[in-house]
Amino acid sequence: MMMSDFPVGFVLIIGAFILPFLTQKFRPIAALGLPLLTLYLIWSVPNGQFSVLPLFDYQLVFVNSDSLSRLFATVFSIMMFGGSLYAIKQKSVLELSAAFVYAGSAIGAVYAGDLISLFIFWEMMTVASTLIVLSARSEQSLQTSVRYFLVHVFGGILFLVGILAHISDTGSTTFSAMEPNTFGTIFILAGFLVNAAAPPLSAWLSDAYPEASFSGAVFLSAFTTKTAVYVLLRGFPGTEILIFIGVFMIFYGIIYALLENDMRRILVYSIVNQVGFMVTGIGIGTEMALNGVAAHAFTHIIYKALLLMSAGSVLYMTGKRKCTDLGGLFQSMPITAMCGIIGALAISSFPLTSGFISKSMISQSAADESLTIVWFFLMAASAGVFLHAGIKFPWFVFFQKDSGLRPPDPPWSMRLAMLLFAGICIGLGIWPEYLYVMLPYEVTYVPYTVTHVVNMLQLLLFSGFAFFLMLPLMKRTLTITLDADWLYRRVIPKVLTRVFAVIWRIDGQVREQIKQGLSNSIGYLSPRSNLLGGILSKQFPLGNMVMWVALILAIYLMLSIFS
Amino acid sequence: MLNDNEHDKHWLVRKKTILLLWRGGIAILLMLVLADFFIHAHPYFGIDGTFGFYSWYGLVTCIAMVLFAKALGIFLKRKDTYYDDE
Numbered sequence: 001m002m003m004s005d006f007p008v009g010f011v012l013i014i015g016a017f018i019l020p021f022l023t024q025k026f027r028p029i030a031a032l033g034l035p036l037l038t039l040y041l042i043w044s045v046p047n048g049q050f051s052v053l054p055l056f057d058y059q060l061v062f063v064n065s066d067s068l069s070r071l072f073a074t075v076f077s078i079m080m081f082g083g084s085l086y087a088i089k090q091k092s093v094l095e096l097s098a099a100f101v102y103a104g105s106a107i108g109a110v111y112a113g114d115l116i117s118l119f120i121f122w123e124m125m126t127v128a129s130t131l132i133v134l135s136a137r138s139e140q141s142l143q144t145s146v147r148y149f150l151v152h153v154f155g156g157i158l159f160l161v162g163i164l165a166h167i168s169d170t171g172s173t174t175f176s177a178m179e180p181n182t183f184g185t186i187f188i189l190a191g192f193l194v195n196a197a198a199p200p201l202s203a204w205l206s207d208a209y210p211e212a213s214f215s216g217a218v219f220l221s222a223f224t225t226k227t228a229v230y231v232l233l234r235g236f237p238g239t240e241i242l243i244f245i246g247v248f249m250i251f252y253g254i255i256y257a258l259l260e261n262d263m264r265r266i267l268v269y270s271i272v273n274q275v276g277f278m279v280t281g282i283g284i285g286t287e288m289a290l291n292g293v294a295a296h297a298f299t300h301i302i303y304k305a306l307l308l309m310s311a312g313s314v315l316y317m318t319g320k321r322k323c324t325d326l327g328g329l330f331q332s333m334p335i336t337a338m339c340g341i342i343g344a345l346a347i348s349s350f351p352l353t354s355g356f357i358s359k360s361m362i363s364q365s366a367a368d369e370s371l372t373i374v375w376f377f378l379m380a381a382s383a384g385v386f387l388h389a390g391i392k393f394p395w396f397v398f399f400q401k402d403s404g405l406r407p408p409d410p411p412w413s414m415r416l417a418m419l420l421f422a423g424i425c426i427g428l429g430i431w432p433e434y435l436y437v438m439l440p441y442e443v444t445y446v447p448y449t450v451t452h453v454v455n456m457l458q459l460l461l462f463s464g465f466a467f468f469l470m471l472p473l474m475k476r477t478l479t480i481t482l483d484a485d486w487l488y489r490r491v492i493p494k495v496l497t498r499v500f501a502v503i504w505r506i507d508g509q510v511r512e513q514i515k516q517g518l519s520n521s522i523g524y525l526s527p528r529s530n531l532l533g534g535i536l537s538k539q540f541p542l543g544n545m546v547m548w549v550a551l552i553l554a555i556y557l558m559l560s561i562f563s
Numbered sequence: 564m565l566n567d568n569e570h571d572k573h574w575l576v577r578k579k580t581i582l583l584l585w586r587g588g589i590a591i592l593l594m595l596v597l598a599d600f601f602i603h604a605h606p607y608f609g610i611d612g613t614f615g616f617y618s619w620y621g622l623v624t625c626i627a628m629v630l631f632a633k634a635l636g637i638f639l640k641r642k643d644t645y646y647d648d649e
Contacts, residue, residue, distance in 0.1 A: 251628075254628055254632075255628065255631060255632045255635060258628065258629060258632040259632050259635070259636050259639075259640065261643065262643075322643075328576070330573075330575070331573045367607040367608075370607075370608075372608050375607065375608070379617075379620060379624075380620070380624035380628070383620070383621040383624050383625050384624065384625060384628050387625050387628065387629070399576075402576070450602055450603075451602050451603055451604060451605055454595065454598050454599075454602050455602075455617045456617075457595055458595045458596070458598075458599075458615075458617035458618045458621065459617045459618075459620065459621040460621065461588075461591065461592055461595060461621075462592065462595075462617075462618045462619070462621035462622040462625070463621045463622070463624075463625045465588070465592055465622060466621070466622050466625035466626050466629070467625070469626070470625075470626060470629045473629055473630075473633055474629065477640070478642065478643050479636075479640045479641060479642060479643055480640070480641055480642075480643045480645060480646075481635075481636065481639045481640055481641075482639040482640075482641060483639075489646060
């Protein structure tokens, strides 16, 4: 068997089942080694299709290698390496193993060359990610993981229905660019959008991720939504409706994050915001836009993981997660604070960070296509990102008031993981060419022009100025903000409870009436039937019995004569 | 007494430093606005090439977003124990 015939994602999936059997000493070594081995394999597989298996009349293509799949698989394995390093102190082996299956199937999904194998990996991701949420082992995580699972099963069903309809339409299982103009392709698009946290089903993200453990949320942030971005990028480039969906997601993320008090929920709302930028770019669909989306997915995974590592460290050291309980932590957690700030600058696209060299390609492509309104929205949103994530997160966690908490920085493994990812954020910001060469199309874009840098600084710093001007209005309160999940957590259960209360009441009344009727008729019949010789009587006179026996014998005799 | 307290604080959160940060920050903002005189704007739509566009646009849209969020919060905010009885 050639090396390239081995489906790359399986290294991590198989590894997941070996990890629980290793001793405490060897587990971290394997957990760090396997992602590196995966990375090596990714770069040793040439372009083309490998690991092709026949399935009835169709072919499963497990490895369809090109620059786009390689880019996503690369960042997924870097993410898994950093995540494993960060999670060394995590005691739950279930979480680590689930994370390996999760990352392995995400890599499997981006390499899948046909819809059937894509679906298999898609569903494996659902199961594995649910287990990560669940392995936090709290009451909340148990309940939210059920909701999370159900939403993704629903998305999976949409996808499956779409696949079946698409295969019966075209006879082909190949996964390539489609247009949402048939029943099948519309359902496939809908299934993808559920995982991208697009409206109306986006609340699963902010519901589930903040309930995961300190390290679980880091793993969760990377794979589901970005695999969805990948399949949208490959399956539906230039689909206009995605521009509207994307712009909605961008502002939904900002507004909800502005209202939020839980530090990690602020960050996961901003995942929706960032994925919104990518979905918009996919909708624009030019080579520049698609390059921007791919680059932004890459940089986003790193800085979002970094932000959640920083927040996870605070949670790990203090056990607290609400902004109202936190503040002033920069004094005793300088490394966590610094790495959090670097992540926050990167997500805000500050010059010299990775976000600057990726996101600006998307807004540039909107300008090139003369999408005036979209461009103005994207600029406002860029300022809004700094507002809701870039300043809000570090300010309320590390500065703000003095909460009196003086926890030290987290253990070395967590510090090292943060420093590594902070390094990548700045490294890519300074040397973008290393990312640009991996993009699917040739890059002619030059991010660092004086005009662009100055304009971006003006936009961002005035956004920061707005934050401090409006600080009294930003004061954190002990509140949550209702989202679409309110429908299935409150409205539908309440309506169903009421409906069933009525049904049970009517049911009870009908039963009562039937019972009454029965006992009435028994009361009517029994005195009459109880007479000696009555048809339902308990006591048969001897004469009756003899008569019946004689009758039966007579019938028997007749039957035997005629047969 | 007050001075002692101030002195106990981390240098970054002393009143003096905060005042200095405000002044420095506003000076940087002013310089950035004035930088528009010297850079070569590449407007795509006209208005984005006018003086100080990115500065006021960032400020105004952010204030608008905060106010919008605030207004939405009136309807959608609940106590964070809202779902606790599940």
